[in-house]
Amino acid sequence: MSVVLTGPPALAPLLARGALLSPFKRPRPDTDFPRDRLVLPALRIDLARLAAYERVCGFATGDDALPLTYPHVLGFPLAMRLMSEWGFPLPLLGLVHTSIEITRYRAPAVAGEYELAVHIGGLAPHRRGTEASVVTEVRGGEDVLWESTSTYLARHRTAGSPAERAEHTPLPAVAEWHLAGDVGRRYGTVSGDRNPIHMYPFTARLFGFPRPIAHGMWTVARCLAAHRAPEAVRVRAEFRAPVPLPGTVTYAADGHGRFELRSGTGAHPLERRGERGKVHVEGRVLPLAA
Structure with missing residues (x-):
């Protein structure tokens, strides 16, 4: 079910709620999770916040297009709302961001208006616990311009064996x-x-x-x-x-x-x-x- 928001959620209360609920969570990959798709329509970019982000991360300022990673920041409050809910089975405290895959089909323009949507993709067993995937999309009109899948790991005891480490050859x-x-x-x-x-x-x-x-x-x-x-x-x-x-x-x-x-x-x-x-x-x- 799609839930349309009027604005991005405030992060501090979500982080506090997630922290308070964390001790009561019992993560496992075969349990249920929130199925809502949170949607923020008519999103416009805060130019001052964007410029500050570009400076902190080393991107050139003043470009017409958003930096490749910036939509993740826009979607983060929506992801936190889902992951701080009682129905999300993984504890927010101790949750580890293990990977991200970003696909950009067309660079969103700084001056554009977009629909931002976030949902939980699913749960999966991991050798060190349970992993959740969080999917974020940025649409311009009917077209998906940018999407990502982040994985978050909740560590707990499993029957999995340690992964073998492949020999690493350093890049130049x-x-x-x-x-x-x-x-x-x-x-x-x-x-x-x-x-x-x-x-x-x-x-x-x-x-x-x-x-x-x-x-x-x-x-x-x-x-x-x-x-x-x-x-x-x-x-x-x-x-x-x-x-x-x-x-x-x-x-x-x-x-x-x-x-x-x-x-x-x-x-x-x-x-x-x-x-x-x-x-x-x-x-x-x-x-x-x-």
Whole structure:
């Protein structure tokens, strides 16, 4: 069933509700989940917020088209409304964004008016727990211009065996980026995702992280800002390991669409020796067939 909204939901109450309900959730892949399709019609772009997002993520400002990853930010409040409901079986606290696939058929113009829709695609077993997929669409008129599927993992005990790790061949290094400790706070401001693990050292430690970690969607956006993607494109990115803040990372790409973000050379004093060279994000950019 489609539920038409008059505006984007406020995120703070949704995050609070999801946190309060989390201890009562019992995730498993064979249970039910919300079937509503949330629709936000006549959406227009807030230009000041867009410009702030572009600056934080490294995109050029002033382009006529939206950055490739920006519709995810627009759909995030709708996704949080669905995932914070009692009927959503996975606990919001501890939920891990494990991957995203984005397909852009035509770049939405900054000055356009769009229909934004979000729904839960389904649940699936994972070797470490249960995974949910969240589907976001941006339509211009009758045409789907942009769509994505994000997967979120709730860890719990399973009978699955550990996955075998394939030998990794590093991609050629392109650039080294020094990440400030406030990257999580800055991205949280422009995206609305103010998860405590991204904000401050003391809030990150409450959830088992010795220091704040970067948002996965910031890492993908930062990589794609450095990658010249065609207009009609499909991007697949896997989030492999958190990016601690502050820190140094290496952006690498092979010139054939593959990219990755890995830990730097240990130039930052807070970096641990075991973190050097660790792959945080792996992705691929593929042009759509004409």
